[in-house]
Amino acid sequence: MLLENTMPVLLSRLDFAWITSMHILWTPLTIGMSWLLFVLEMAWLKTGDERWYKLNRFFEKIFIINFGAGVATGVTMEMAFGILYGPFSQAVGPFFGNILGFETITAFMYEAGFIGLMVFGWGKVSKGMHAFATFNVGLSSTLSAMWILVANSWMQSPNGVVLKNGLFQVTNWWNAILNENFTWGFPHMWVATVELALFIFAAVSAWFVLKNRNADLFTKLLKPTLLALLIVTPIQIFIGDTLGRDVATTQPTSLAAMEGHYHTYLPNGQVNTGWHLIAFPNAKNDGNSFAITIPHVLSLLETHTWNGKVTGLDSFPAKDRPDVWVPFYSFRAMVAIGFFLFFVALWGNWLRLRGQFNAQALRKHPWFLRSLVFSGFLPYLAIWCGWWTREIGRQPWVVYNLMRTYQGVSHMSVGQEIFWFAGYIVFELVVWSGAWYFFSRVIAKGVDDIAPSDTLFHHPDAGEADAGQAGGGFAKPTFAKPTMDKSL
């Protein structure tokens, strides 16, 4: 363990952890919100209710700022495997490289091909074409999440490959793609994106109700949002639990680290069934120096039996054990947030049942509204914690049980790695603070200056002379003419 985690190896992990952690702040909202924007757009097209249009255009402003930040940080990711983990990239190329190639071709580019139409195409393409573009952004970003989760899950449970000539050569594509961890890992991530986007809707709406600005409009959005959350939040808890039991069978070291579970058996020879609420792992990483333990809970959680055996870290050589601190606490934080969000969803729907869902009545429940605003931040933290648990729990392996992390690290000097880290601290923080500053600006500006939808195809500020020239300007694309004149 100590031998492997030399400075260059530790720094390369830190370098990669930093850019991935700062990238995952953006993509989930893009994925989840693109579907919600599609729903809003369809609601507007089907009912003709202008309020859905207004809400769509408002949240789209947040969406596009978020998207820009996601692209900015995402291009780096595509190159970072080769830069920071060259030997890893070479060895996993036959499978992982292919999957990343699939992702760029069928998802990343697919999304880029429609995002411009979605954001800047209003009034330039027909309404139907626009809704189609929004749908494609939703589908492509979901595909992107799927491929990335295929690749990452395979690192957790590397099925369907054989190590030959220094390369992980694929023997069974289906087993490799639909590996054990992927089955529940992808749904867990995808539902997280939807849950995050719904809570952003809810948090922003609650803020407007709280400030008594366009309160009726945002109350209208809160109703379906909270109803959807009542379904999504418990589903996410269920999927998470299932994934946890999956990890218990495929990656026992990771599960043991998540639970701070060092000893399979108690000193008296009985199965150790204790679940720790709090634990302080000792410096040698072979036991807890302090723990608050509840017996039987661990067996109940992982095996769904009273006395089931859960493999502890002492069943593995010291050099194969991950660090316990981070997985243990980040896992607990994620679970706590999951349950809190479920509780908030229950609270909201209970208020609705009691007939409190109009702007005036809602404002009499300021603590509920404040909790909603607060809940807008929590999914971010939960996603971070989940990924830290997943990635640190897999250590010291980069490909579980097949390739150790140090074997995959690029040839880099410590100075080089610090330079990368320092540079990306600056750039990612500028991106993050800039995006959040402009989120707050957009929200403070509100919905009142959004022009009504019937102005979409009129461009009063573009004179006839400009529009006529070279078939361009704000003029309609000629091929789109037939659909342009209809309302739909």
Place this chain on the structure above:
Amino acid sequence: MFDIARISSSLSTWWWLILCLMFLLYIGLDGADLGAGIFALFSKDEEERGAIMASMAGFWDGNETWLVVAGGVLFGAFPSVYGSAFNYLMIPLMFALWGVISRAVAFEFHIHAIGSKRFWGWMFALGSLLAPFGAGVALGAVLQGFPMKHGIAAENVAGAHALAFDMVPHYSGTALAFLTPFSIWTGFGAVIAASLAGGLYLCARFVPGDAIHERAKKWTSAFSLLALGGIVITLIWSYAIFPWAAAKWTGPDWWVWLIWFVVILGFAYKSMMAHANQRDFVALLWGEGVVALMWFAMWATMFPYIVPNTWTIQAAANPADSLAVFTLFMTGFVPVMIMYNWYQIWVFRGRYTKKAMYAGH
């Protein structure tokens, strides 16, 4: 019946061609956007920078994403190159990526900014300069090749073994191995080429007589001459330091290269003439033709290497079955990608004035 080696060699050559095309689409399309950003370095007001940014708002992301696709194809078909060359190019790629990041966020922030408009305008313009410079340095560095070794790549991991992975050589040079007079020159060369493409693009994008069009016209004329000079310098320099290039250009097929060069000059002449006659879109197309022809010539010169004297196409390619799966599932998407990107650019086509563009911003 099936000769695996032969299938593998045809498939890897096929992906080498697609890789060439993806990089070409990137430099051809995003090159113009980047060049327009370099042009914006010299804009006097934020309105002009805003108008330039708005002119590409609908498709800059698509154009830039060709780079990501090229990276994905490289990883998917030639992971050995991806894993060693990017390690070698860490520093220039880092600078290029920082440029890309600055630009990408500036696009979204500039619209909403009030007090910080100038700052994001500069981030856009500087990012547009940094990205082609870093990429150009990286390209020059690749042409020089790089050292590799078997064994553990990470430094200071004493006593560790990776026998299972020793078959594949990893990059083994220093952080600054990429840095030579030639690679710095190609960095400047890329900036000059992008500036020219940006000028041609802006001429085609803004209405004649508009302030931006007027300035872009002079800019383009100046950079056409610089670019021609740049091409000649790069060719002579390459001939002097790259034996593999010199051997090909003066080998038995010397006349092919000569004709090719004359055709390139012809394209450049057509572009300059069209520009002088204010047929701006036509000038842009001829200019892009020059880029395409030069790019193909470079790849043909490197064949059968993907990185000269370092990785051949064969040695760097994935095993045959991975390539087959990649071919089966991905080749069909290449024309589809080109089609919907073309549609997106088509929707946002046309000429604007600075004012109208800024208002729509």
